[in-house]
Amino acid sequence: MWAFTGTSIHRNYWDTDAHLFDDRSAGRDLGFGPWQDISMKVNGPVLTDLSHNFSQAWDLEKPWYNRWFGYESLQAERNTLPVPGVATRAAHSVAQVCRTQPQDKETSILEHYLKAIGNATDYVYMENQYFRYPDFAKRLGDIASTRKARGVPGDLHLFVVTNTPDSKTASATTYEMLQALGQEQLMPQVxxxxxxxxxxxxxxxxxxxxxxxxxxxxxxxxxxxxxxxxxxxxxxxxxxxxxxxxxxxxxRDQQPDDIPGLAEHIDENDDKPFQLSDIPGLKVVIATLATSDPAPGSPPPTRLSSEAEAILNAPRLKARYKHIYVHSKLLLVDDVYTLLSSANINIRSMHSDSELGIAQPNPELAKSLREKLWGMHAGEVKSSSVGNYLLWNKMMKINWRAKNKGYPLASHLQRFWDVVTPYSPDFTVD
CATH class of the missing domain: 1.10.287 (Helix Hairpins)
Known part of the structure; x- marks a missing residue:
């Protein structure tokens, strides 16, 4: 049986690992894609818990007058089925269903995030549609600072793949989260x-x-x-x-329309329009995904000679770019822990929306997911968190310069950079 968490089953949300600029074979409507998402196939006794959760939710949505017609709840019907054993010889992994269920005052997805972050010793990876829960950032910073103060060798690493708000309304909590990580200058409009x-x-x-x-x-x-x-x-x-x-x-003297042009201010001397702060004991890299035409890794478009361009009055050929929309809701910690859920990293998903997830302490699963995803995003995977941190920053710098020159991207990875979203503590999209 399949259990899909957080994934929309529709052709407009179908894509391949290549994330092509214009994938005609996908059959998507105009305006959709590329799209990054993750699904999970689930087998075994945990399906009993998933079935129970589904039945309970189904019954809650049934009108009360169904009782007049002798309606028996789906949960009661499924409770008559035999229950598989808690564990079997063929069991591949231990799994736990966790939820945000406001009607039952359950916030176990939030509890999993906090505990998993609190137990991190090497890296935390968040691939999520939103990045808007500042308490996670503050917890990571506090843990990293405590480790450093106690003389624990090495740094914690936080790798994030998300979307920029790019909203004409506001996103106060995204800015607060970035600020807690020393990355607030990546939202210059704010x-x-x-x-x-x-x-x-x-x-x-x-x-x-x-x-x-x-x-x-x-x-x-x-x-x-x-x-x-x-x-x-x-x-x-x-x-x-x-x-x-x-x-x-x-x-000073910068107008709202001036901010998008800041992206052009980076050259071979590494001048850039932002300055990131170091959190003691914590290395942070926050990325978004993009694709190009020609595809990432391709050589630059062939230019005509300068004489031919002048005679024909032909503009220089440049690559085209598209954001890859990130819809995933994944948390990985230390190649040990995996949580795939329908929950976004925001207040609603952690407290007030009904959400469902599956957590697994499975080193094989966590490591394989990390290597698969980081290879897709960055083009390669290093053997250590330090190496991957350096690689991600290198790739994001290369892609920033490639876009300024009109060249194809080197990989899908680019630095989070929101030049659109304004600031408002009173009216926010979060």
Missing amino acids: QRDLSESLSEYQEQIERLNNSANAHSSPFANLNRLKSIERLQDKIQALRDQGVSTQVEERM
Whole structure:
């Protein structure tokens, strides 16, 4: 029997490992694909638990008046079937069903994430549609710092493959998650908004200071000082959100339409429009996926001679690019632990939506998934987390430069870089 977790069974969401720019054989409607997703085939006694979960959910959706017609619940019917043994000689792996079930106050998917992250000694890999639960980032940072303080050798590594919000609304929690990992400068539109707010507060303080009058009443002076204090608190909050004096200087006079052009500011001298912070004991790499035409790994498009281009007034041929939409919901830890679920890394999936997952402490499964996926995304897999961390950063730098030159990508891996999403703590897509 098959159990699909988080996967949409529709031709528009079908794709191959190659993630071609325009895969005509897929038969997708216009606007769909490429698409990255993961399914799992499940056999054995764990199917009893999956069946129980399905039956329970089915019965909850049945109208109450079905009782008038003698409807017997699906759960009651399935309970009459023989139950397989908890373990068999042919068992390949131990598995546990975990859920987010708000009506039962169950958040076992969240508990699995927290425990798995807390037990990490080498790497954590998150491949997920969203990356919007700051508590995970803070927990990783705290654990890494504690390890470093206790003299534990080596660093923890966090590898992330996700989508950028690229939303005209807002994504406050994505920014908070990146900031907890020292990666907040990868959302420059948000930092521009925050820097603009900081400048406004500073200007208000200056006006209040200039309005000081020796002839003002004590009550008016007290109100002025309290207003300045409130503004100073707001400025400090923005400093705490990553708006350093360097960021403030870089974003000064930047307009929203200027931000996308920052991606062009990287050259052979490694100048780049962001500066990432180091978390003690934690190495972080946050990626998205893309494909190109010609396909990744292809040579650059053949150019005409400069004379022919001038005579024909022909533009230089450039590669084309598409985002690969990440729909997966996978967590891997240390080549030991695997959790595949329908849960996104956001507040809704961890607390309020009904979600289902299967967790397995299976080294063979975890290692094979990591090697398969990292090979697909980066083009190769190194033998250590340190080696893969260096490889991912190298590939993302190569692909950043390739896009600026109009060349095909070297692999599907590219750095998370959101130049669209603004900041709003009150109205957010999360």
